[in-house]
Amino acid sequence: xxxxxxxxxxxxxxxxxxxxxxxxxxxxxxxxxxxxxxxxxxxxxxxxxxxxxxxxxxxxxxxxxxxxxxxxxxxxxxxxxxxxxxxxxxxxxxxxxxxxxxxxxxxxxxxxxxxxxxxxxxxxxxxxxxxxxxxxxxxxxxxxxxxxxxxxxxxxxxxxxxxxxxxxxxxxxxxxxxxxxxxxxxxxxxxxxxxxxxxxxxxxxxxxxxxxxxxxxxxxxxxxxxxxxxxxxxxxxxxxxxxxxxxxxxxxxxxxxxxxxxxxxxxxxxxxxxxxxxxxxxxxxxxxxxxxxxxxxxxxxxx
Numbered sequence: 001x002x003x004x005x006x007x008x009x010x011x012x013x014x015x016x017x018x019x020x021x022x023x024x025x026x027x028x029x030x031x032x033x034x035x036x037x038x039x040x041x042x043x044x045x046x047x048x049x050x051x052x053x054x055x056x057x058x059x060x061x062x063x064x065x066x067x068x069x070x071x072x073x074x075x076x077x078x079x080x081x082x083x084x085x086x087x088x089x090x091x092x093x094x095x096x097x098x099x100x101x102x103x104x105x106x107x108x109x110x111x112x113x114x115x116x117x118x119x120x121x122x123x124x125x126x127x128x129x130x131x132x133x134x135x136x137x138x139x140x141x142x143x144x145x146x147x148x149x150x151x152x153x154x155x156x157x158x159x160x161x162x163x164x165x166x167x168x169x170x171x172x173x174x175x176x177x178x179x180x181x182x183x184x185x186x187x188x189x190x191x192x193x194x195x196x197x198x199x200x201x202x203x204x205x206x207x208x209x210x211x212x213x214x215x216x217x218x219x220x221x222x223x224x225x226x227x228x229x230x231x232x233x234x235x236x237x238x239x240x241x242x243x244x245x246x247x248x249x250x251x252x253x254x255x256x257x258x259x260x261x262x263x264x265x266x267x268x269x270x271x272x273x274x275x276x277x278x279x280x281x282x283x284x285x286x287x288x289x290x291x292x293x294x295x296x297x298x299x300x301x302x303x
Contacts (some may be wrong), residue, residue, distance in 0.1 A: 025079040029294035031209040032228040032258025036085040047264040050234050058264035063128040078272050086135045107132035113149040125160045133157045134165030140175050146183040146190040154195050164200040170208050185212045192220045204230045214249045228258035231271035252285050
C-alpha cells in the first residue's frame, strides 16, 4: 500500500504542472492565425522551414475540425486569450467562433483581390461579423501593397476602423506567382499617406527588409509589425538577430506576437517560447510583444 501511495504521489506531481500550466501563464494575444493554407499539404507533413536544406517541425492536421481541436488545445495550454483569425474559407470562420466564443477576431483573407467578394465583406463589417481585414496576402500572387486593386480593402478598413494584417515581406510560400520584390515595406508608403488613420501591421515585421521596415515605422507611427512565422520557420539565431535589431531601433512598443498558425498548431507554443526564451528581452518587453502592444493596437486593456 505504501508503494502505491508513493506511486500515486509521483504521478500527481507529473499531472499537476500540466494542469496548472495555462493558469500560471500570463495571457497572450495571437495576432496572426489561419484555418488552412493555400497549398496541398498531406496530414502529418512537417511545417515549412528556411533556408533549404532544413527539417521542419510539427505535423499537419487532418482537416479543419482536427485543426480546430488542436488549435484550441494549444491556445488553452499557452493561455492565448484572443486570436486574429483570417482565412479564405469565409464559411469556416463563424464555425470557429461558435466553437470558442470571444476567442477570435474574424477577418477575410485576401489572396486575389479580383475574386474577393467586396460587397459581402462590407456587409459582414457592417454587422460586426468581421472585425478586421487580412491577411491581405496578395503578394502571394505577385501583387504589391500599392497596387490599385487593393485600394477598396484599405478604404473599408479605414472606414470601419478595423485592423489590417498584410503580407509585406521578402519570404513566402512556394507559389509560382510569389515575388519577394513585391514585399518591400517601402511599397506601403502610398497606402499610409492615403489612409493616415489606417490601423495596419506587417507580417514578420517585413523580414528580411530590416532597414526598410525601421524606416517606415519611424515615419508612420500607425504602422505596427507582427513577430510570427520567423519565430519558427527560420533558425532561432536568425530570428533573434532580426528581433534584437528591431528592439535596438526602439520599436519594442509596436511589435506583436503572431503564430501564423495554419495547419500546424504546435507552432503556437513554438512561437511563444521563442519570445519567452529571448534573453536579450526584459520581462516587460516580453509582455509587450506577447500581449500589451496588441491590446493597445486593438484598444483593449493591457495586462
